[in-house]
Amino acid sequence: MANMNADRDTLRELADEGNETALDRLADLADAAGDRGELSELLDEGSLHAGFLLTRRAVTAGDLRELQRIADAGYDAAGNELERLLKAPEEVGHQD
Numbered sequence: 001m002a003n004m005n006a007d008r009d010t011l012r013e014l015a016d017e018g019n020e021t022a023l024d025r026l027a028d029l030a031d032a033a034g035d036r037g038e039l040s041e042l043l044d045e046g047s048l049h050a051g052f053l054l055t056r057r058a059v060t061a062g063d064l065r066e067l068q069r070i071a072d073a074g075y076d077a078a079g080n081e082l083e084r085l086l087k088a089p090e091e092v093g094h095q096d
């Protein structure tokens with residue numbers, strides 16, 4: 001069987017034509033490369049998968065501003081995570 005890994009240019013062309021799976025694959029590649037900028041662009045293009053990946057990163061980092069930005073860009077789950085973190089009690093032993 002032939003190697004079915006599509007190159008980034010082909011994925012971009014397919015995504016530009018409305019292929020959501022190609023858009024999701026681009027998000028996976030950007031996530032693997034640690035490219036938050038590209039993930040943000042993909043979210044702006046409508047990739048909910050990019051929103052998921054960005055939200056996961058922001059939750060891990062505890063980045064409330066980034067969660068708000070992701071929610072504002074249209075990924076509602078980021079808003080849910082933001083609310084959850086805002087309502088969570090502070091860690092025991094946390095000192096300023």
